[in-house]
Amino acid sequence: MQSCGDPKMVKVEVEFLLPSDVNLTKDGFVSLIEPHEVTDDKEEFIVVSYPLTIYRMDTERKLKLDYLNNKAVNYEKLAAVKRDFNKYFEASVFDSVFTLGSKNNSDFTSYLTMPNCFLYSEKPESGSEIGEKRIFHDATELRTELATYAQKNKGKIFILYYPYHSPSGSTEEPAESVNEVESVKKPTSTSNKANVSSTSQESANSLEEYFQKLASRDIPYESKTGLKKGILSYFTNDATIVRVNNNKETLAGGNQSISSYAESLCSTHRRVVIVEKQMSDTKISKLKVKEE
């Protein structure tokens, strides 16, 4: 904790951690000692570590370990990441960022269970959590959280930087310029959102048609967003869906809402036959369906 005059002032020390199977090369980059073969019995390890890209920075060298592709990035990009972090944290409540420590061969997975470790990624696509650890996507929110935490707790705070990992397996490079990170403050459309809005949305004219289209394998998942919203207009807010087997009602999991049921149809592709509707005014309060 720093600066007695301002209780919000927090000194944040960030440690970038390297797992034990890495080596430092002459030029300061990182290489894996062995190809990183992934096996089920290492699951606990790989799941937490991947797709974390781990940086180790100090005054002399800036290192990156890309776990999957083992590619090093250049100093400039890493410096840009550091600048961006500094910019955010120095801008308001923090007097100092990147008082960097070094910790080779650390079991960094253990940091994810520590309350003083925070995960940050500027990319919303990187998910909402790793294990049970929340990923902060908003620097302002992280700052507030850190300030709150630091007022109640003493000691070092760790921030693991968590860059976006694309499904194809390649790790996206960190932000190259301050301008890119500006978008964190004023979030623009993410690529996923952009896809949704640009994808032509399906519509339907009857409940039966909604079910048919939701379950269709021929309609892309991204085009079913409109269907999932549109079908809600047929139902009361607390309407339930009940499956009928052998002419008997069967609930699986518990009461299922129409929105959950619509989502499930996108996955199971089951054909739905409407058995009975219970109405409340003009809307359906209970729907019995038979799945085929």
Added chain:
Amino acid sequence: MKNWFCIILMIVSLVSMVNAQELDDSSEGEDLRLTVEELDAFKQQALRTVEDLGTYIKIIVDKANSLERKNNNVQLAMALFATDSNTVEISSLKTPQKYVKRIRKYLIAVRDLPYQSVDITWYGIHLSSEFKKGPDGKYYGTASICQTFEATLLGADGAKWPKKKDTTCKNIQLVVEQLNCLDGLKEKKCWVLKLGDIKVDEQRLN
């Protein structure tokens, strides 16, 4: 002596009547036994539910799907289980040791598996033990499945590594219990099927 005997007999009769009344009262509010038809219906639903879980997992692991879709399927899968603390047993090809994970943690783990491509397929879904009523009033059964796991890792040079493949058979606990549920706008007691813990049955390497 005869009077004492009559008094004791009356007391015993009264106690028996009170007990019987209590039992009647408890069974009046809740229908604690499933009919044969209802059990058959839940057998069908159990197979569909297990099939659904396999479908959700297949979507969760598929690298071609968006994170939003994967997460939606994690929620759908979680909704099938009795509690968040239900677990999955995971076997290892290299050691006899088995690992146990909570179901949500497992689903997120397979979602983020670091392979270029992953495919998990369930097959041979069947009820390996019939529903039987437990002392707690719930009905318990077991479904069995086998799953193939196939994955490809992309090497540092961009070349694909040999495909990793294994087959595992697992048992899934099934529970049918009576819970409060909504019937339209009214609340009532109803039977609900839920999945329990998943355990490794046998393992073989292809």
